[in-house]
Amino acid sequence: MFSLRLSQALDWLYPPRCRYCRESISKDEDYFCHACWAKIRLVSPPLCTRCGRPFLDAGGDDHLCGACLMHAPYFEKARSWACYPSEESEGHPLREIVQRFKYRRKVSLGKPLGRLMARGCYSFLSGCPVDLVIPVPLHPKRLRWRGFNQAVILAREVGRLWKLPVDPFILVRSRETPPQTQLAEEERRKNMRGAFSLNPAKPVDAKTILLVDDVYTSGATVNECSRTLLRAGAKEVYVLTLARTV
Template sequence: MKMGCMDLLFPPVCGSCGVRLAVGSPAKLCPDCTSNIRFLREPLCPICGMEQLDRPGGHGHLCGACLTTPPSYDLARSLVRYETAVRQLVHKLKFGGDTSVAGALADLALRADLSLFADCHVIVPVPLHRLRLRGRGLNQAAVLARLFFAGRERTILPDGLIRVRNTVAQTELRGIDRRKNLKNAFRLNRSFQPDRSIVCLVDDVFTTGTTVEACSRVLKNHGAREVRVITLARASMTGGGR
């Protein structure tokens, strides 16, 4: 009864578009937004995780970018495509500090196969610069790490990496400018020694891979045995960024 009264006073709404949901519904998203979300499907590039749906016999074949310029990370996977419903969820969390979308994001994580990350020793979110973190109030990558790996909180190191330069947003840059923007932008926290560890690196969106490449390089240079990247969404359906 109490929950019913709360639903009447504060009707549940879709975490993405905000349309009202049926009172008592366990759904976190409306049917339209749910149907808009597309999980990435095999075949994928074994390294960067790019979909290769138009490539005959694509299973096990590297994409062109990973063939020509292998990344520092060992593998990267994304749950879903960065399309309208997911973009709205990410923007609410990232720029609005709206943690009410966590339920919808957690549901996506539950539907995903994260078995490739089961044996990771430590989970490190891509960091924000302290000034940006102060302005936003949260690091969306750290929130996602807790949602993706619920029950493994002790292995999450939110400050394993430190962003030492308050860089321009990557979305405002292209190609080589993205790489220049992140040069020497990250360093390892002195209290973290990843020697021979399998590190899971978490971020919100994989666009060109430049950010996770920069972070992975730091981790590998300090002895990490492997770096495996998991992001909520993938914005680019082509390889590159290295």
């Protein structure tokens, strides 16, 4: 009773606000206001059966995309919660919120974002026979600079909600990679080669792994992580990301 009154008083003192534009929101709206939700496009079919790329504004069934037909990825399936346009020109609530989380170190955004992803990808996650959740690692240098790994925060939320073990100490980023943004697809793949290694004290053999990251851009990073895990004997790798650029 007391805690109910306390939470009502807190709502009165600090009405819930949109995480992006700070507009006040009603109790039944989650995290974002109505106008911001309208801009956030959830990933929905039809999509690529492998990498989860949504075929925006197209009808029909799910099928393999051109990129997956050309180079089959190492992972079984990748899925993302929502997507946003890759061009920086227009402000987009999800892209901005991801950037605030990562680059402006708004660590408190991590848990709600992890929750949105873990709940929103229910049907994907319930179809993955996952033994272990592994976040995509940062290079130690970048980790020191940023102070936290955004993928670890998201992975922990998935683990908590799905009651799955999370281990951020298995996969190691052993080589620093130059920024990928200016590179073409083939170059991104080469750029990532050998960037990850595994902690020898933590075998992954015969395990089904769920890799978690914040954004799927070309897929080169999660593909290289998957290659490393499979070479070390992992059974299968699935990929879950909060967002995806389209």
